[in-house]
Amino acid sequence: MAMSMTQLGQDPAYARFLGAPVGEDRTGTSVSVLSMLARLNVDPWNEASDLAKMQEAPARQRLEALLARFEDVPTLLADQGRVASGLLAFLPNRAKTAGPSGNGSVAQSVKLPTGAPLYWIIAAALFLGWIVTLAQGN
Incomplete structure (x- = not known):
């Protein structure tokens, strides 16, 4: 049976970005x-997660720096800005700053991942139950 990204603990929300x-x-x-x-010896899922949490300008700057370090694709040297903008559009749940709210502060929308931690808790509980059952010889 082939392993899927969720079975390996990698968030499938980044598949579109990482596959681009x-x-x-x-x-x-x-x-x-x-x-x-x-x-580049950078963990792809950690980097995708970090970029998704960043504001537009810092995320673009960080991705452009990675693209600049990557010398295997010669055409990237001239197109870093365009490529970075296109790639950032594939990231899910980008943290974006809204305009000033009524009280003058800046609102920020950050969507937290749902479900994944619960699956690990349930899996751990089932695994521990299985281990206890084996230890008792039942």
């Missing part, structure tokens, strides 16, 4: 964001 192409390397192979980050 950044260009072709010198051998003509299409390189995805996931491949690029892995080649």
Whole structure:
């Protein structure tokens, strides 16, 4: 049976971003964001999560810096800004700053992940129950 991303503990919400192409390397192979980050020794899911939590400007700056470090795709040098903007659009639940609210403060919308922690708690409880049953010899 093939393992899915959720079975491996990786958030499928980032699949679109991580699967997006950044260009072709010198051998003509299409390189995805996931491949690029892995080649840069950066954890792809952690990076995607961090970028999704950042405001637009810092996220774009960070992604452009990663693109600049990645020399396997020669066409990235000229298109970093355009590629970064396109890739950031694939990130889910981007933290965005709204305009000033009625009291002059700036509201910020951050959507927390739902469900995933609950699944791990249930799985851990079932696993521990199984271990106890085995230990009792039943």
